[in-house]
Amino acid sequence: MQVPEPKRFVTAEAYHATLFHELIHATGHPMRLTRFSEEEKARFGDESYSKEELVAEMGASFLCAFTGIREQVFPNSVAYLQGWVSKFKDDKTMLLYAAARAFKAASFILGLKTKEQQEVPPQVKAAA
Numbered sequence: 001m002q003v004p005e006p007k008r009f010v011t012a013e014a015y016h017a018t019l020f021h022e023l024i025h026a027t028g029h030p031m032r033l034t035r036f037s038e039e040e041k042a043r044f045g046d047e048s049y050s051k052e053e054l055v056a057e058m059g060a061s062f063l064c065a066f067t068g069i070r071e072q073v074f075p076n077s078v079a080y081l082q083g084w085v086s087k088f089k090d091d092k093t094m095l096l097y098a099a100a101r102a103f104k105a106a107s108f109i110l111g112l113k114t115k116e117q118q119e120v121p122p123q124v125k126a127a128a
Contacts, residue, residue: 001022001023001025001026002022003015003018003019003022004018011072013064013069013072013073014072014073014076016064016067016069017060017064017069017073017076017077018060020059020060020063020064020109021056021057021059021060022056023060023063023109024055024056024057024059024060024063024102024105024106024109025052025056027059027104027105027108027109028052028055028105032108033101033104033105033108035052035055035101035105036048036052047087050084050087050088051094051097051098053080053084054081054084054085054088054094054095054098054102055098055101055102055105056102056105057077057080057081057084057102058081058098058099058102059101059102059103059105059106059109060077061074061077061081061102062102062103062106063106063109063110064077066106066110
């Protein structure tokens with residue numbers, strides 16, 4: 001992952017929004033949330049690349065909202081999302097697909113456990 005130095009951004013919020021976007025991408029690695037694999041090399045503009053860009057930008061938006069910087073970067077994020085979502089205008093499920101994966105990735109970064117990651121309480125294990 002490479003992100004330009006903070007001084008190359010207009011604001012600290014813009015830097016963090018970009019950093020969050022790249023961090024969401026990093027969660028897709030097979031050692032993390034396994035959204036993509038080495039065999040599945042995405043090319044700019046193809047369907048899997050476009051899906052991943054939606055996931056990354058939505059996840060970055062979640063992290064921006066969590067950290068309180070959403071207003072400062074919201075217009076740029078909306079414009080970016082509109083560009084990628086246009087690739088899927090015929091796929092009505094794409095926003096739900098991307099949002100679910102973005103939420104899971106943002107939760108991973110924040111150290112929050114999703115419902116499927118939560119441990120079973122000891123008393124339930126004992127009863128089984």
